[in-house]
Amino acid sequence: MDREFNRLDSIVHATINRVAGEVLIPSSIPNLSAFVSSTVGRVGEVHYGESIKCVRSPVPVANGFVNAAFVLDSVFPRLASIAEAVAFFGETGSPFVIWVPEEDDELGAAVEQSGGVVEHDSSPDMWISEPITAESSFEMRVASGPEEFALCARLCETAYEIDGMAWLMEHHNMLEAPDVTWVVAWDGDEPVGAGCAFLEGVVGGIYYVSTPPTSARRGVAGSVTSWLTNLMLGQGAHSVVLQASAAGYPVYRRLGFDTRGQLTRYRFESPDF
Incomplete structure (x- = not known):
């Protein structure tokens, strides 16, 4: 069921970023959340909330690829989503990371209001839709x-x-x-x-x-x-x-x-x- 949910997540996301057959700028957040679910969720636990997905490892480390929360719905109140994540990770006392896109000012403000601290400088969110032509000796x-x-x-x-x-x-x-x-x-x-x-x-x-x-x-x-x-x-x-x-x-x-x-x-x- 988890794989099917993630697959629909990606298909829906890709669809809303395609107009007249042209690929518009896709966010990496849905794919990232599905990747962390795939690599960590089988050993840990995946929680699906109203608008947020949380992946919790049995190893309590604050790592955005191990214990992480992803807001996937832009309609649901941000503070409620974060409170849900805090409660889920609080069950085991695990630290965690929330990924925030720069355009989501409301989410950023809600995260800071809830006690989140910037862990890392901003990471460019990048994409490509054409094959890469490059020679390699490796x-x-x-x-x-x-x-x-x-x-x-x-x-x-x-x-x-x-x-x-x-x-x-x-x-x-x-x-x-x-x-x-x-x-x-x-x-x-x-x-x-x-x-x-x-x-x-x-x-x-x-x-x-x-x-x-x-x-x-x-x-x-x-x-x-x-x-x-x-x-x-x-x-x-x-x-x-x-x-x-x-x-x-x-x-x-x-x-x-x-x-x-x-x-x-x-x-x-x-x-x-």
């Missing part, structure tokens, strides 16, 4: 087993410099997440980067693009992103979305991604009830 190998995924997870941890990230990814068994393809980039016998693609309905998403410091400035991130983008467009996606870091933004711009706006992550500490 070989992309899909991670299909535990050892290959463990390598992928270690590359992510090294690139993001977050201790325990590999354990967290393996603990949630993200390799088995529905509709997710994990890939490792190789330069001969050397693994140089990683990333994953998530296809839900007609919208694809790119996540966990990782280049360890020893492989920086070799075109790895661009090659991984291009390969994943073309994979999903070839599988029927109308558009592909991602949330860019400061380091990744110029790479994605060179590949042809456009920016629809900015996303801000607000952190809520462990609720105490």
